[in-house]
Amino acid sequence: xxxxxxxxxxxxxxxxxxxxxxxxxxxxxxxxxxxxxxxxxxxxxxxxxxxxxxxxxxxxxxxxxxxxxxxxxxxxxxxxxxxxxxxxxxxxxxxxxxxxxxxxxxxxxxxxxxxxxxxxxxxxxxxxxxxxxxxxxxxxxxxxxxxxxxxxxxxxxxxxxxxxxxxxxxxxxxxxxxx
Amino acid sequence: xxxxxxxxxxxxxxxxxxxxxxxxxxxxxxxxxxxxxxxxxxxxxxxxxxxxxxxxxxxxxxxxxxxxxxxxxxxxxxxxxxxxxxxxxxxxxxxxxxxxxxxxxxxxxxxxxxxxxxxxxxxxxxxxxxxxxxxxxxxxxxxxxxxxxxxxxxxxxxxxxxxxxxxxxxxxxxxxxxxxxxxxxxxxxxxxxxxxxxxxxxxxxxxxxxxxxxxxxxxxxxxxxxxxxxxxxxxxxxxxxxxxxxxxxxxxxxxxxxxxxxxxxxxxxxxxxxxxxxxxxxxxxxxxxxxxxxxxxxxxxxxxxxxxxxxxxxxxxxxxxxxxxxxxxxxxxxxxxxxxxxxxxxxxxxxxxxxxxxxxxxxxxxxxxxxxxxxxxxxxxxxxxx
Numbered sequence: 001x002x003x004x005x006x007x008x009x010x011x012x013x014x015x016x017x018x019x020x021x022x023x024x025x026x027x028x029x030x031x032x033x034x035x036x037x038x039x040x041x042x043x044x045x046x047x048x049x050x051x052x053x054x055x056x057x058x059x060x061x062x063x064x065x066x067x068x069x070x071x072x073x074x075x076x077x078x079x080x081x082x083x084x085x086x087x088x089x090x091x092x093x094x095x096x097x098x099x100x101x102x103x104x105x106x107x108x109x110x111x112x113x114x115x116x117x118x119x120x121x122x123x124x125x126x127x128x129x130x131x132x133x134x135x136x137x138x139x140x141x142x143x144x145x146x147x148x149x150x151x152x153x154x155x156x157x158x159x160x161x162x163x164x165x166x167x168x169x170x171x172x173x174x175x176x177x178x179x
Numbered sequence: 180x181x182x183x184x185x186x187x188x189x190x191x192x193x194x195x196x197x198x199x200x201x202x203x204x205x206x207x208x209x210x211x212x213x214x215x216x217x218x219x220x221x222x223x224x225x226x227x228x229x230x231x232x233x234x235x236x237x238x239x240x241x242x243x244x245x246x247x248x249x250x251x252x253x254x255x256x257x258x259x260x261x262x263x264x265x266x267x268x269x270x271x272x273x274x275x276x277x278x279x280x281x282x283x284x285x286x287x288x289x290x291x292x293x294x295x296x297x298x299x300x301x302x303x304x305x306x307x308x309x310x311x312x313x314x315x316x317x318x319x320x321x322x323x324x325x326x327x328x329x330x331x332x333x334x335x336x337x338x339x340x341x342x343x344x345x346x347x348x349x350x351x352x353x354x355x356x357x358x359x360x361x362x363x364x365x366x367x368x369x370x371x372x373x374x375x376x377x378x379x380x381x382x383x384x385x386x387x388x389x390x391x392x393x394x395x396x397x398x399x400x401x402x403x404x405x406x407x408x409x410x411x412x413x414x415x416x417x418x419x420x421x422x423x424x425x426x427x428x429x430x431x432x433x434x435x436x437x438x439x440x441x442x443x444x445x446x447x448x449x450x451x452x453x454x455x456x457x458x459x460x461x462x463x464x465x466x467x468x469x470x471x472x473x474x475x476x477x478x479x480x481x482x483x484x485x486x487x488x489x490x491x492x493x494x495x496x497x498x499x500x501x502x503x504x505x506x507x508x509x510x511x512x513x514x515x516x517x518x519x520x521x522x523x524x525x526x527x528x529x530x531x532x533x534x535x536x537x538x539x540x541x542x543x544x545x546x547x548x549x550x551x552x553x554x555x556x557x558x559x560x561x562x563x564x565x
Contacts, residue, residue: 005211009204017200031202038211071541109183113191121293123544132192146511146543147296148449154294154327154561158303160185167183 004045005038012058015134019059022129023066025118033069037062052143059144063126070122109167116166124159127152296511296543297451297518298554305330308556309337310398311357313348314390315441315452319475321393322441322450324348325556338362344562348448366402373428377412396431401556405430437464437523438557439471440478440515450558451522452477461527462489465499468519480519482508487536497529497550501536510542517545518554525553 016037021030040061048057117125123145130141131152142152293301302308309326326344328337342357359379363372373395395407407428409417416424436453443449454477456464465487471479485504491497499520505513517534524532531550540548 005208006204009207013204013207014197014199018198021198022195031200034200035207035210038207039214042211109187110191110194113188114195123293128192132189133195135193150560151294151296154299154559157561158293160188161303163188164183164185167188171183 005042008041008058012055016058016062019129019134020062020066022133023125033065036065040065056140056143060146063144067122112167112170113163116163119166120159120162123155124162127155128159131156294559295518295554296514297558298522299325299556299559300552300554302555307334307337309341310401311341311345312394312397313345315475317475318390320452321390321397322452323397323557325559327559327561334364334366335362338364369404371399371404372408372410374410375417392428395428400430400433433526436526437467438480438519439468440480440519441476442478451519461491464523465489465520480515491529494529497524498533498535505536506538513537513542521551521553522557529553
């Protein structure tokens with residue numbers, strides 16, 4: 001078992017960690033979720049039938065673990081919202097959290113791309129991270145997410161559009177302020 | 180205004196900083212090994228008693244959560260103790276993690292369906308649907324395709340590119356129609372004219388000729404078009420094989436269909452394919468989804484051992500309750516079950532369907548605790564972007 005872990009760790013750990021980090025934007029949380037990924041992998045490796053590549057399988061589990069976490073947050077928020085008359089306005093407030101220390105971006109536009117990545121749906125964010133930050137092909141991305149290639153393309157396009165819309169709005173706001 | 184385009188965004192994403200984990204391999208082994216052999220959690224079975232327990236539990240949870248919300252972020256020590264992992268329980272204390280994740284938890288409201296595996300739910304403002312189709316290899320069935328194109332081009336322009344959209348999916352190599360045609364499409368006026376070269380014939384064989392009208396109906400019926408006018412270069416009627424001369428095609432009302440699965444080995448594409456159901460009821464059509472038609476490579480979408488009861492009294496009140504066997508399927512198999520049923524329900528005029536008996540509350544973005552809308556279109560294909 002230790003050999004299996006070492007093998008996976010050597011081949012994929014940094015990529016795996018980076019994927020989960022960009023999904024969650026929180027180092028401590030990433031560590032916890034990656035731990036859960038490895039635990040699930042260790043427990044289910046015997047049932048891995050090799051129908052996909054090891055890497056695809058590992059990232060699929062990482063994606064599921066991350067989604068499970070978001071869903072648990074979702075359920076909690078739904079419970080709270082049943083008791084309070086909180087409308088959904090808060091969901092659309094811009095993120096004013098400081099960027100993590102890892103994300104020291106060279107320019108404002110890159111900064112905005114990172115910031116507004118969280119306005120994308122989980123599917124859109126998964127596709128954008130896998131395709132561009134992790135440099136995976138459409139086919140690989142489709143295998144990991146269990147999507148058709150067509151769905152990857154559609155989701156990618158829509159994710160890029162979400163980013164573009166928010167960045168454009170930010171630019172407009174900046175220009176109005178300058179005037 | 181200085182605009183940002185897709186390529187610039189892609190470049191920014193590609194150049195995002197590399198995020199490294201600084202823990203050593205040994206630290207990870209120590210973290211993972213103690214839990215690596217524990218049993219999997221047993222899946223929760225749904226029961227009608229759950230809502231009652233849930234309500235009681237919910238009130239209890241609220242009593243616990245409200246003080247922590249009012250109090251604000253928890254201390255570091257609290258966080259440390261709450262993130263001790265117990266393999267048999269949810270791995271993180273949700274109360275504490277809410278503060279850690281910050282706005283990441285806002286993600287929840289985005290868990291919604293835009294695109295399914297075989298279906299499409301929403302169109303963006305700058306997108307439009309162009310309907311097309313192809314055949315299975317034996318030209319037995321018309322396979323509908325829903326091309327999503329940009330509104331930068333008119334619908335007529337998009338339809339005049341239809342042959343190039345369809346070409347990658349033409350496994351029969353027998354969808355020659357569209358490269359010889361030009362369309363004028365005016366949805367507002369409900370008017371479509373199809374311009375055809377004088378020398379053009381639809382193709383040899385009664386099957387191809389018979390499918391021609393079916394294809395045209397399938398393409399324009401979703402817009403509510405009733406008739407497609409045909410115009411040849413010299414103004415004479417079009418000769419459609421054994422069907423004879425035609426100067427227009429009446430768009431047929433869509434028949435009631437169910438949707439089975441067709442996989443094209445050569446092109447590695449899988450599609451939902453509508454199969455006419457004649458006078459069958461909705462329940463009978465769903466039952467038929469268990470039957471494969473192996474002669475034509477049409478696969479069943481519901482496995483034979485999955486049972487269910489259907490209670491659909493009106494178009495807005497349709498429940499399907501599965502027995503436990505549904506939970507033995509993989510998620511992709513469950514998605515095939517759901518989407519084939521949803522498309523069949525659409526054909527029978529239902530607005531949404533409630534699914535019960537699936538132990539997961541959500542599958543690939545489908546919220547099974549709520550009725551699920553029938554899709555906007557089947558077999559979506561995005562054509563303008565890579």
